[in-house]
Amino acid sequence: MLDFVKKAKWDAWSSLGSLSKDNARQKYVDLVSSLVSSESSSQVKDTTPDSKHGYETLQVTTTDNITKIMLNRPEKKNAITTQMYREIIQALEEAAKDDSVITVITGNGDYYCSGNDLNNFTNIPSGGIEKMAKDGAVLLENFVKHFIDFPKPLIAVVNGPAVGISVTLLGLFDIVYATDRATFHTPFSELGQSPEGCSSYMFPKIMGLSKANEMLLFNKKLTAGEAYAQGLVTEVFPDWTFEKEVWIRLKAYANLPKNSLALSKQLIRGVEKEKLHAVNCQECELLRERWLSDECMNAIMSFFGKKSKL
Numbered sequence: 038m039l040d041f042v043k044k045a046k047w048d049a050w051s052s053l054g055s056l057s058k059d060n061a062r063q064k065y066v067d068l069v070s071s072l073v074s075s076e077s078s079s080q081v082k083d084t085t086p087d088s089k090h091g092y093e094t095l096q097v098t099t100t101d102n103i104t105k106i107m108l109n110r111p112e113k114k115n116a117i118t119t120q121m122y123r124e125i126i127q128a129l130e131e132a133a134k135d136d137s138v139i140t141v142i143t144g145n146g147d148y149y150c151s152g153n154d155l156n157n158f159t160n161i162p163s164g165g166i167e168k169m170a171k172d173g174a175v176l177l178e179n180f181v182k183h184f185i186d187f188p189k190p191l192i193a194v195v196n197g198p199a200v201g202i203s204v205t206l207l208g209l210f211d212i213v214y215a216t217d218r219a220t221f222h223t224p225f226s227e228l229g230q231s232p233e234g235c236s237s238y239m240f241p242k243i244m245g246l247s248k249a250n251e252m253l254l255f256n257k258k259l260t261a262g263e264a265y266a267q268g269l270v271t272e273v274f275p276d277w278t279f280e281k282e283v284w285i286r287l288k289a290y291a292n293l294p295k296n297s298l299a300l301s302k303q304l305i306r307g308v309e310k311e312k313l314h315a316v317n318c319q320e321c322e323l324l325r326e327r328w329l330s331d332e333c334m335n336a337i338m339s340f341f342g343k344k345s346k347l
């Protein structure tokens with residue numbers, strides 16, 4: 038009477054009535070198997086990326102507290118079309134509000150991004166090229182604004198070469214991890230254009246005036262090692278371990294307290310925000326003029342005539 042465990046076993050066995058030992062054993066095995074499989078399927082569900090639909094140029098997923106925005110035009114080296122600018126804006130707005138702790142931007146394929154899709158300048162609307170330049174400047178200013186104002190830690194996972202606006206924006210990221218295969222190229226004078234993404238302010242601040250001038254005025258393409266030495270890149274990883282090492286690191290970061298990270302980021306970035314918005318506005322105004330210049334048009338025609346490549 039006083040051995041409660043044995044009594045519970047005896048009662049359980051009695052309640053099964055005439056069930057044979059073999060049948061009882063089988064029922065027990067079935068029950069445990071069903072518990073194990075429901076447990077493992079619920080674990081799979083927890084880590085399956087929550088894939089966001091409705092994007093044509095991006096793949097957007099949230100898993101392990103990380104929203105990953107992947108540029109997804111690998112056959113065009115992830116060049117950014119007007120549709121992609123709009124989709125990135127939308128993805129950033131959603132990531133700002135979702136449950137994730139950090140947000141990552143990366144590229145699909147061998148390139149991180151080849152910059153602005155030069156076809157953006159060939160679809161002339163009915164209002165003519167002035168209208169095209171005006172609309173382009175409005176879109177660009179809004180696009181960059183979303184990076185300036187992004188409230189959570191924003192991390193670039195630079196999986197290959199980066200060109201143009203995909204490089205200039207890096208000054209607005211909180212961390213930049215790069216494969217040793219990555220290069221960083223801002224060939225604005227070669228294209229008859231001028232810097233954007235707040236790089237005219239952030240690059241001199243990050244790397245000093247003369248190094249910034251080599252990149253922004255004289256088109257110097259940096260290796261990943263050089264970009265790291267100049268402070269544009271946080272850390273460089275060998276290409277063969279890049280994805281593995283970076284994602285292990287990011288998953289650990291994404292376990293940190295969400296509000297603490299967001300508030301600290303706002304403290305660090307807050308003092309510069311007004312300045313950055315003013316710089317963004319000036320850069321877009323100058324670009325609007327540059328896009329109407331012969332220098333810019335000749336560079337674009339030369340690319341499509343396959344006469345030039347960066």
Ligand SMILES: CCCCCCC/C=C/C(=O)SCCNC(=O)CCNC(=O)[C@H](O)C(C)(C)COP(=O)(O)OP(=O)(O)OC[C@H]1O[C@@H](n2cnc3c(N)ncnc32)[C@H](O)[C@@H]1OP(=O)(O)O
Nearest residue numbers: 112113114116151152153154155157173177201202346347
């Ligand atoms: C409306 C808002 C406007 C905001 C503008 C903001 C200002 C932004 C400025 C910039 O970003 S400036 C930088 C612009 N980028 C370029 O000039 C790069 C041009 N591309 C190249 O020089 C080369 O493609 C490359 C990147 C060096 C790669 O060369 P590779 O030989 O390895 O590949 P390709 O065969 O050339 O490329 C494959 C395929 O992709 C097309 N493509 C690549 N990049 C672009 C691009 N930026 N714009 C349009 N198309 C691009 C390339 O033409 C190939 O297409 P197909 O021939 O296969 O059809």
